[in-house]
Amino acid sequence: MSNTATGPLPLLPFFLPASGGQRYCLLHLPPPGQSARGGIVYLHPLAEELNKSRHVAAAQARAFAAAGYSVLQIDLYGCGDSSGDFGEARWDIWHNDLHLACAWLAQRVDGPLTLWGLRLGALLALDFASRAPLPVARLLLWQPELDGRRCIDRFLRLRLAARLLASAEAQAPGDARAELAQGSPVEVAGYLLAPALAQAIDAVSAAALLPRVPVYWLAYQAPDQTSAAPLPALARQWLDQGAALHMASFGDGPFWHSGELLACPQLLEATRELCHDWLAPERNTS
Incomplete structure (x- = not known):
């Protein structure tokens, strides 16, 4: 947990009951x-x-909590420590x-x-925000697909x-696509991708989703890219x-598929600066 001037911030791990089992969650809370x-x-x-x-993500969640926000990290169904394959x-x-x-979070x-x-x-x-089942104030997108x-x-x-x-017979992505089209799941790096999930994700494009709330977009820019992207x-x-x-950029590296753990201080700082209008400490007007 993150250390602040008042000590570690509260962190609550728990399982949230849901359809098909439970979802593993981490709740980062503001200072006591x-x-x-x-x-x-x-x-x-x-x-x-x-x-x-x-x-x-955990480092950024601690930073958000230190700024006064309750942050809920949830492992979706079939992912991480949640129920399902x-x-x-x-x-x-x-x-x-x-x-x-x-x-759950809005109620609390x-x-x-x-x-x-x-x-x-x-x-x-x-x-999700385009369907507006619940009020959403803003979106923060880190290197969005x-x-x-x-x-x-x-x-x-x-x-x-x-x-x-593995020196095995190579198979092009198109062949895997053919298997999915025929209704067969495909194993990728130890994960079994179901045709229904692949087809649903295929159908989603950000170009067709005009945000109705403010969007804060952080994009990776390679350090050797001298001019602004x-x-x-x-x-x-x-x-x-x-x-x-x-919009803003960061240059720490593509940590989401890096072979080593990257601390990404540039990303955390860029997020703080980009979201300054809602992350800045509240002024005491009393």
Whole structure:
């Protein structure tokens, strides 16, 4: 846990009852005696990216808690320490998990609700917010996946890479696609991908999801990229359509698939600066 001037911040691990079993959660709380300014629900990325990024998400959650927010990290169905196998996971179940997490936190915390997602978790947050089952004040997107089909294609390439390393007969992503189209699950890096999940993610595109709340978007920019990265086409589209979009970059590295654990101080600092309008300490007007 994070150490502050008043000591470690409260951290509560628990299992949230849900359809098909339980969901493992971590609740990061503000310093003792301080009321929460709002709630934040974190949505993790796909498959092994969850494990590789968990430490960075936890560091950011502690920073949010130190700023006065209650932060709920939830392992979605079939992921992490929650009930179910990954092969049983479905996009609509993850939507239901997110609704459950938001409702649980909203019942216990006054103030605005923020959805914070990494990679596919960011695309899930966008998709969820577009359906507006619960009031959401803002979205924080860390290196968001913008197109579900491309996300699945990249995931399937992991199987090709593993077969090449094992000197086995290589299989192109298109072959895995054929298996999925025929209704057969595909094993990728130890994860069994169900056709129903792949097809549902394929159908989600951020280009079709105009945010109705402010969006804070953090994008990775390689350290050797000296000039500022051009504004993504989707960002220009959203701005032209009137979205309230705030963007920044970070250069720590793609920690979500790195072979080593990266601390990512640039990302944490960039998040603090980008979200300054709602993270800055509240002024005492009394």
